[in-house]
Amino acid sequence: MRPRTAVIPVAGLGTRFLPATKAMPKEMLTVVDKPLVQYAVEEAFAAGIERIVFVTGRGKEMLADHFDYTPELEETLRGRNRLDPLQQVRGLVPTAGCLIYTRQNEPLGLGHAIWCARHLVGDAPFAILLPDDLVWSGPEHAPVMQQMCDQFESLQQPMVAIMEVEQQETNKYGILDPLEGSGGNAVLVQAKGLVEKPAPQVAPSRMAIIGRYILHPDIFSLLGKRQTGAGGEIQLTDAMAMMMQKHPIYGFRFQGTRYDCGDKVGFQMANLALALEQAEMRSRLLPFLNTQLGQWSVHSTAS
Ligand code: G1P
Numbered sequence: 001m002r003p004r005t006a007v008i009p010v011a012g013l014g015t016r017f018l019p020a021t022k023a024m025p026k027e028m029l030t031v032v033d034k035p036l037v038q039y040a041v042e043e044a045f046a047a048g049i050e051r052i053v054f055v056t057g058r059g060k061e062m063l064a065d066h067f068d069y070t071p072e073l074e075e076t077l078r079g080r081n082r083l084d085p086l087q088q089v090r091g092l093v094p095t096a097g098c099l100i101y102t103r104q105n106e107p108l109g110l111g112h113a114i115w116c117a118r119h120l121v122g123d124a125p126f127a128i129l130l131p132d133d134l135v136w137s138g139p140e141h142a143p144v145m146q147q148m149c150d151q152f153e154s155l156q157q158p159m160v161a162i163m164e165v166e167q168q169e170t171n172k173y174g175i176l177d178p179l180e181g182s183g184g185n186a187v188l189v190q191a192k193g194l195v196e197k198p199a200p201q202v203a204p205s206r207m208a209i210i211g212r213y214i215l216h217p218d219i220f221s222l223l224g225k226r227q228t229g230a231g232g233e234i235q236l237t238d239a240m241a242m243m244m245q246k247h248p249i250y251g252f253r254f255q256g257t258r259y260d261c262g263d264k265v266g267f268q269m270a271n272l273a274l275a276l277e278q279a280e281m282r283s284r285l286l287p288f289l290n291t292q293l294g295q296w297s298v299h300s301t302a303s
Helices: 036-046 061-066 071-079 083-091 110-115 144-155 167-172 219-223 236-243 264-276 279-302
Strands: 005-009 051-056 099-103 126-129 133-136 159-164 174-178 188-196 207-215 250-253 257-260
Touching (some): 005 110, 036 061, 036 133, 036 144, 133 207, 133 264, 144 159, 159 174, 167 207, 174 236, 188 236, 207 236, 219 236, 264 279
Parallel strands (some): 005 051, 005 126, 159 250
Antiparallel strands (some): 126 207, 159 207, 174 207, 188 250
8 A cells, every 4th residue: 555645744834934935835946947835735746646635824825826726827828839838837736626725823832733643644644744855856766755655665663764863963863763673774773763853962873864754544543642842842753753653664775966945055055956957057157167166165264
């Protein structure tokens, strides 16, 4: 059985990107030519997900508009015979009924946002994608959620995408404590524990949870206990740690590069890396970058 529903939480305020996100959802920030949320939606559908539950908040209406028809724009493009962009904007609209919206009325944390989707997910395994984490898998690998769904088909146990981070960065992530003998370089790492944002001195490993999950619906009753954790928020990681009494949880080492688009530098890196993937942009960007690098290395030598 593969997950058929994905939850994409999009209620965050995006304070790290102010003033850009004052009136615009942070998930609409553009990487090259697509908003972040579109990368997550395309990844979910590519994995065979059939419906997506967005957990939104006030001021996020633009997200729903992005995935809806735009009759005036389409009419204009058709009139000008601009068929490629016309196809692009029409291709953005999934079959009616496949996108579902609910609101997280209070900012109580990621765990609470996921809990808000409980009635819409129902009683089956489901996926979660955090759009801030953009994972580029390149042409040689399947998108991460597809990689995970393929694993899930045989494993049938909850799993989270993981990657190694620097020791001093553990306090930015959920960290997986591997079961003895389960770490190494294995693709699947069974967890003995999960800790949200541990300080580097006490982190059980450097295996960080990245924003891709496949979970059983049992998680909802645990999230419903509303226990707060790191930062005083209801944490998904804490509920998963509780869930381990019932189901083993696995970390999945995915193929691809993850960009932290919730951070200004990570966001710039994503833009640059994805632009360089396109031959036409690459041929114009590389000379520019070479010039910039020359200038900045002169500056840094001077300082
Ligand atoms: C959230 C999760 C954290 C995870 C991270 C991945 O944290 O709580 O466990 O490692 O996403 O991006 P946030 O980045 O929302 O603080």
